[in-house]
Each structure stands twice: as C-alpha cells, then as structure tokens.
Amino acid sequence: MSKEHLNIDHVSIEFDTPKGKFKALDNVSLKISKGEFVSLIGHSGCGKSTVLNIIAGLLQATEGGIVLDGKEVNEPGPERAVVFQNHSLLPWLTAYENVELAVKQVFKRKKSKKEMREWIEHNLALVHMEHAMHKRPDEISGGMKQRVGIARALAMEPTVLLMDEPFGALDALTRSHLQDSLMEIQRDLKNTVVMITHDVDEAVLLSDRIVMMTNGPAASIGDILEVDLPRPRERLVLADDAHYNHLRAEVLRFLHERHSKPDVPTIGKVQEVEQVGAAEKAEKDNKLDAA
Amino acid sequence: MMARVSQTLENLNWTAPIVRMARGENPREQINVIIRGLGVPILAFILFLGVWDSVASRIQTSLGAVPGPAQVWQQAESLWEEHKAGREKAEAFYERQRVRNEKKLAKNPDAKIKWRDYNGPPSFIDQIVTSLYTVFAGFALAVAIAVPVGIICGLSNTMYTAVNPLIQIFKPVSPLAWLPIVTIIVSAVYVSDDPMFEKSFVTSAITVTLCCMWPTLVNTIVGVSGIDKDLINVSQVLRLSWFTKVRKVVLPSAVPLIFTGMRLSLGVGWMVLIAAEMLAQNPGLGKFVWDEFQNGSSNSLGRIMVAVFTIGLIGFILDRLMLSIQRYVSWDKSSAVR
Numbered sequence: 054m055s056k057e058h059l060n061i062d063h064v065s066i067e068f069d070t071p072k073g074k075f076k077a078l079d080n081v082s083l084k085i086s087k088g089e090f091v092s093l094i095g096h097s098g099c100g101k102s103t104v105l106n107i108i109a110g111l112l113q114a115t116e117g118g119i120v121l122d123g124k125e126v127n128e129p130g131p132e133r134a135v136v137f138q139n140h141s142l143l144p145w146l147t148a149y150e151n152v153e154l155a156v157k158q159v160f161k162r163k164k165s166k167k168e169m170r171e172w173i174e175h176n177l178a179l180v181h182m183e184h185a186m187h188k189r190p191d192e193i194s195g196g197m198k199q200r201v202g203i204a205r206a207l208a209m210e211p212t213v214l215l216m217d218e219p220f221g222a223l224d225a226l227t228r229s230h231l232q233d234s235l236m237e238i239q240r241d242l243k244n245t246v247v248m249i250t251h252d253v254d255e256a257v258l259l260s261d262r263i264v265m266m267t268n269g270p271a272a273s274i275g276d277i278l279e280v281d282l283p284r285p286r287e288r289l290v291l292a293d294d295a296h297y298n299h300l301r302a303e304v305l306r307f308l309h310e311r312h313s314k315p316d317v318p319t320i321g322k323v324q325e326v327e328q329v330g331a332a333e334k335a336e337k338d339n340k341l342d343a344a
Numbered sequence: 345m346m347a348r349v350s351q352t353l354e355n356l357n358w359t360a361p362i363v364r365m366a367r368g369e370n371p372r373e374q375i376n377v378i379i380r381g382l383g384v385p386i387l388a389f390i391l392f393l394g395v396w397d398s399v400a401s402r403i404q405t406s407l408g409a410v411p412g413p414a415q416v417w418q419q420a421e422s423l424w425e426e427h428k429a430g431r432e433k434a435e436a437f438y439e440r441q442r443v444r445n446e447k448k449l450a451k452n453p454d455a456k457i458k459w460r461d462y463n464g465p466p467s468f469i470d471q472i473v474t475s476l477y478t479v480f481a482g483f484a485l486a487v488a489i490a491v492p493v494g495i496i497c498g499l500s501n502t503m504y505t506a507v508n509p510l511i512q513i514f515k516p517v518s519p520l521a522w523l524p525i526v527t528i529i530v531s532a533v534y535v536s537d538d539p540m541f542e543k544s545f546v547t548s549a550i551t552v553t554l555c556c557m558w559p560t561l562v563n564t565i566v567g568v569s570g571i572d573k574d575l576i577n578v579s580q581v582l583r584l585s586w587f588t589k590v591r592k593v594v595l596p597s598a599v600p601l602i603f604t605g606m607r608l609s610l611g612v613g614w615m616v617l618i619a620a621e622m623l624a625q626n627p628g629l630g631k632f633v634w635d636e637f638q639n640g641s642s643n644s645l646g647r648i649m650v651a652v653f654t655i656g657l658i659g660f661i662l663d664r665l666m667l668s669i670q671r672y673v674s675w676d677k678s679s680a681v682r
C-alpha cells in the first residue's frame with residue numbers, strides 16, 4: 054500500500070467575504086493510501102466540508118493542491134464521487150432514474166443498455182433498495198434517500214468515495230444499519246473513502262484513520278489517530294472492547310480539549326497522544342506475539 | 345387514465361365530493377360538503393343578481409336604463425341567434441358558389457373556378473375565436489422568449505445584472521403605451537403582398553407578448569437561480585455538459601415556478617389583449633365592445649355586459665386550464681397551487 058494514492062498537499066483556502074478575506078484552511082496535508090477509510094472529525098464550522106469539496110474539485114485551493122494517482126486534480130469528476138449530506142437526489146426522478154443519470158453519464162458508450170440496467174440494479178441492490186427503485190425521493194424515507202445517494206456514488210465506480218456526514222440526519226437505528234452496509238460494501242469493493250462525521254462511534258467503527266481537525270479559522274489537521282481494530286468489526290463485540298473504548302476516549306478528549314481551550318498550543322498534547330497510541334500499539338503487538 | 349381524471353376533478357374544489365360520492369365514500373357527509381362547496385357560491389351569485397337588478401333599473405343613462413340580468417341574458421341569446429343566422433348565410437353563400445362552379449365545370453371542364461370567401465360581419469362568437477387565437481399566439485411567443493432568456497439570466501449572474509434593469513423598466517409599461525409603437529413598427533416592417541397573418545393580428549399579438557412575458561421571465565429567473573446548490577454540485581461531479589445540465593437538472597427543477605409564471609402571463613395577456621383590441625380597432629372581443637360603445641343603440645349596454653361576462657369567464661377558464669397543466673407537469677405536488 055503506497056501512501057501516494059490521494060495526496061492532499063499543503064492545502065490552504067481563503068474565501069472572499071464582504072468583510073475581506075477569510076482563511077478557512079491553513080496548510081492541510083494528508084496522504085491517503087488506496088482502499089483506506091479515513092474519517093474527518095472536528096467541530097462544526099472548522100472546515101471539514103471545505104476539505105472535502107476541495108478534494109471533490111468543487112472548491113479550488115488558494116495554495117497547494119490535490120494529487121490523485123500522480124495527477125493533479127482541480128475540477129470535479131465522477132472518479133471522486135460525492136455523497137452529500139442531504140442526499141441531493143433529483144426530486145423529480147425515481148431512485149432508479151437518479152442512479153441512471155450517473156450511470157449514463159459515466160458509462161456512455163462503454164456499457165450496453167442492458168449492461169447499464171443491470172449495473173444500476175446491482176448498485177441499488179448493494180444498498181438494499183431493490184424493492185423501492187421506482188419510487189421518487191418524496192415517497193421514501195430519509196434513510197432510503199441516503200442509500201440511493203450512496204448507490205448513485207458507488208455506481209460511478211469512483212476511485213475515491215467522498216462522504217459529507219452521510220448519516221448525520223438519520224436516527225440511530227437507521228444509521229447503524231447503514232454503517233453496517235457501508236462496511237460490507239467497502240470490504241467487498243475496497244474503495245478509498247473519505248468521510249466527514251460528527252459521530253465519534255461512527256468514526257472509530259468505520260475508519261482506518263481518524264483525522265481530527267483544529268477549530269477554525271485557519272483550521273488544519275490537529276491529530277491523526279490510527280484505528281488498528283481488526284476487521285470485520287462487530288459493533289456489539291466492540292462495545293465491550295477495551296481498545297475500542299480507549300480509541301473512542303482519545304477522540305472525545307481531543308474534541309473536548311480543543312473545544313474548551315481552543316487557543317492553547319497543542320504540540321505537547323499531540324505528542325502525548327501519540328505516545329499513548331504508540332504504547333498501546335506495542336502492547337497489542339506483544340499480545341499478538343504471545344498468541 | 346380514469347384515476348388521473350378523477351384526480352384532476354378532485355383538484356377542482358367543488359367536484360371533489362361528487363367524485364368521492366361516486367366512489368361510495370360516506371354519502372351524507374359528501375352531500376354536506378357539496379352544499380357548502382356549491383350551495384354557498386350559488387347563493388352568493390343569486391344575491392349578486394338581485395342587487396344588480398335592483399340597482400340597474402334605477403340608473404338612467406343616455407341609452408336608457410342600465411340593463412339588469414334578464415336583459416343581458418336576452419342580449420346573449422340574440423347574439424347567439426345572430427351568430428347562427430350569420431353561419432347560415434355563409435353556408436348558403438358557399439353552397440350557391442359550389443352549385444355555380446359545378447355548372448361551370450359541367451359546361452366546360454377547363455373553366456377557371458374562383459372561390460370567394462364570405463365577407464359578412466364577424467359574429468360575437470367569431471370575435472371570441474379571434475381573441476383566443478390572438479392571445480395564444482402572443483402568449484406562445486412570450487413564453488418562447490421568456491423561458492430561454494430566463495434560464496440564461498438565472499444561470500449567469502452577469503447576464504442577470506445586465507438584464508435586470510431592463511426588466512424592471514419595461515415590466516410596468518401599460519399595453520396602451522406599447523400599442524402605438526408596435527402598430528407603427530409592424531406597419532413599417534411587416535410588409536408582404538401575401539401576408540400569412542393580418543397586420544392587426546400581428547400588432548395585437550406582439551402587444552400581448554410585450555406585456556405578458558414579464559411574469560414568466562421573472563419566475564423563470566427565480567426558479568433557475570433558486571436551484572439547490574447541491575444539485576448543481578451533483579451535475580458538476582457528473583461532468584454533465586451545459587446542455588444536459590439545463591435539460592436534466594435546471595429545467596425540471598424550475599418547472600413549477602416557470603408554470604406559475606406562465607399562468608400569470610396568460611392572465612395578463614388576456615387582459616391586455618382586450619385593451620389592445622379596443623384601442624387599435626383590431627378584430628376581437630375588444631373591438632366588439634368598442635363597436636357597441638360607438639353604436640350606442642338601446643341594446644348596446646346589454647351587449648357590452650355580455651362581453652364583460654364572456655371575457656371574465658374565458659379568463660377564468662384559461663386560468664383553470666393553466667392550473668391543470670401546471671399540476672400535471674409539476675413534480676413538486678406539495679407546492680400549493682391555487
């Protein structure tokens with residue numbers, strides 16, 4: 054696994070506002086390897102969506118840039134499919150037609166009509182939506198809409214799947230169902246995923262790495278937490294797992310400390326966290342050796 | 345299909361309970377609803393007729409007393425009779441012509457035959473048809489201009505800033521101000537030996553266009569620029585071409601508002617047309633009113649009132665028609681359309 058699959062390279066962005074320039078991101082750097090699942094977590098308004106939109110090409114970085122498989126990208130494209138926070142399905146099209154719009158655009162001339170139909174149906178089946186494919190967004194529930202949004206993104210066969218709080222607006226039960234579906238899909242398809250979340254459990258359960266962002270303005274990456282829990286992960290088993298709970302606490306601690314004392318220099322803390330993480334890892338390795 | 349018809353009927357307020365009763369839903373309650381929905385308006389209308397009747401007979405004008413409902417109804421009937429008589433005359437005229445031509449052909453198969461059009465005075469019904477035809481022509485032209493321009497302005501901020509002042513300035517201009525300009529320009533520009541349309545028709549239609557395109561234009565701009573930013577993002581991620589984006593994303597999302605605008609436009613167009621026809625002496629209902637006004641016979645007031653009711657009724661029907669189309673094409677069934 055090379056770390057050079059997706060490279061967020063020293064990205065800064067300034068917005069023009071009526072009150073002058075507003076620097077939202079300052080020097081965000083992150084290397085993501087193929088098939089990795091990365092979560093972005095941080096306080097509201099810190100710039101998570103902005104990072105995601107820059108990767109998607111919907112926003113242009115003022116400094117730095119995005120390199121995907123060795124090529125710089127600066128415009129949107131279906132190889133970086135986005136699942137938007139509020140599903141963004143076209144309300145006048147059925148679930149099937151919404152996915153079809155994407156499939157027709159991406160696989161123009163590459164797939165026959167029949168192949169396209171099968172591909173659309175296959176993707177809707179992946180998110181368990183085959184029973185309601187011909188319903189329009191206003192006829193299905195919020196969770197179902199979000200699934201169709203995921204199916205649409207998956208149907209583009211993206212190299213990188215970008216998700217902006219995909220389950221944010223859902224109730225806990227639906228959310229956990231969708232998280233399980235997403236883990237299953239990612240295990241099979243091995244997409245690279247960058248997901249924004251507010252939910253600490255979700256981040257720890259799903260991710261290989263959790264990227265914690267500092268508060269804005271001029272937000273950057275505060276800390277990165279490796280989640281070395283073995284896969285497949287079972288939420289019920291993990292609930293009692295000491296290491297899982299430790300990782301959870303780690304993220305919570307980061308969020309709370311940044312929240313209450315946003316101006317405290319953070320270098321020391323980060324190192325401390327890293328040391329704890331390292332100790333933890335060593336312990337784990339020992340266990341593995343013993344086994 | 346049946347389901348759709350009954351759905352449409354249900355949308356008309358008072359027909360809903362009848363439809364439901366036909367489906368066998370709780371008859372007694374439905375009758376109550378019908379009485380409230382249909383009975384109250386009918387009662388109000390009867391009251392209106394009563395007030396009109398008693399007030400009208402007290403006002404004396406140079407043309408006699410103001411006609412009450414009964415006299416107006418009489419005039420409506422006589423207008424219908426006149427129309428039928430005119431039709432018969434025309435048919436007789438064509439019949440005579442046919443017989444004459446056949447005789448000619450029988451005598452000499454190479455004879456040249458001439459067909460002459462009947463040139464009798466247009467009846468009230470003819471005027472209605474002319475007016476409807478003109479308003480639809482003007483309206484269609486207005487939509488054909490306003491929707492594309494609206495889409496371009498809605499998508500581009502620069503275009504919007506460029507066009508907005510023009511819209512604001514021209515929107516409130518009365519048809520009476522446009523008419524002389526349009527008349528003069530049409531007579532200067534629209535010259536041909538064998539014109540496809542009458543000049544008067546072109547003038548009226550263009551005046552209608554100029555006055556009624558604004559609601560459609562403004563609503564299209566609002567609809568297009570108000571499109572959900574996320575949907576634009578989706579179309580960018582998919583790399584849709586400009587044209588596909590407009591066709592698949594922008595237009596459908598703006599359709600409910602575009603149709604709201606078109607409905608307003610048709611209403612404005614109908615109002616404007618009557619005024620334009622009156623002032624320009626172009627054929628149509630407006631000219632009918634003006635002719636009766638000039639005529640000044642004892643029947644004139646009654647006939648004008650028939651025209652007033654006709655204009656109102658047609659305006660109402662046009663509005664309902666647009667509303668049904670709007671409901672049919674709009675994906676946003678929740679947007680309350682009244």
Ligand SMILES: Nc1ncnc2c1ncn2[C@@H]1O[C@H](COP(=O)(O)OP(=O)(O)OP(=O)(O)O)[C@@H](O)[C@H]1O
Pocket residue numbers: 068069070075077096097098099100101102103104269
């Ligand atoms: N187009 C813009 N113009 C000006 N400022 C912007 C723009 N987009 C975002 N910002 C600012 O950048 C900062 C980061 O916004 P962003 O939407 O990325 O936050 P976020 O972390 O996604 O928040 P949330 O968790 O609430 O979604 C905010 O302060 C916001 O006001």
Ligand SMILES: [Mg+2]
Pocket residue numbers: 101102103217
């Ligand atoms: Mg956000």
